[in-house]
Amino acid sequence: MAHVAPTSSAAIPHVFGGSAVTRIGTAAVLLGLVYGYWAAAISRDAGPITGGNVLHGIVCAVVVAAVFMGLRMIAPGLPRELRAAAWAAFAGIAFGYLYSLTDATVLRSAAMALAVAAGVFAVMFYRYYTHEKS
CATH class of the missing domain: 4.10.860 (DNA Excision Repair, Uvrb; Chain A)
Structure with missing residues (x-):
């Protein structure tokens, strides 16, 4: 019996499972964490870790994750x-x-x-x- 190939990526199971919102949210959190750590490491410039440095990394992580999530929601309609x-x-x-x-x-x-x-x-x-x- 012949089978029809799926016409959209929604019919193809994903490796990690879960909904698209969960995968996008996980990607946003991971991107934010990597970006925040990277920004904090650059601004630390081989000096000691300070509260301001940690705060800078956290703020960068939150901003990048939020903008990424917003762009992921708005972009498909453009x-x-x-x-x-x-x-x-x-x-x-x-x-x-x-x-x-x-x-x-x-x-x-x-x-x-x-x-x-x-x-x-x-x-x-x-x-x-x-x-x-x-």
Whole structure:
């Protein structure tokens, strides 16, 4: 007997199980924790761990996780150009902030952030353009 292949990714079981909201929430928490630890480590600059340093990492983690969750909820309703631009802006700003913590100049931080954002935009636009549902 012939079987029909699933037409959407919703019919394919996921390795970790759970709902999409749970997976997105877990991804947001993990991304936030990694980003917060990274920001705290850069701002510590091989010095002692202080309360301000820990607070900086926690605030960065919460902000990145919240923006990631918000973008994940809003992005599917956007046209492909705006969706790619939104992800590019998120990636560029996040990278630019981390780069600015290394005592780089504002111009260099902005240039590096723009380069990252341009690369993310190109990749995301290509992905959304080639996987668009008709």
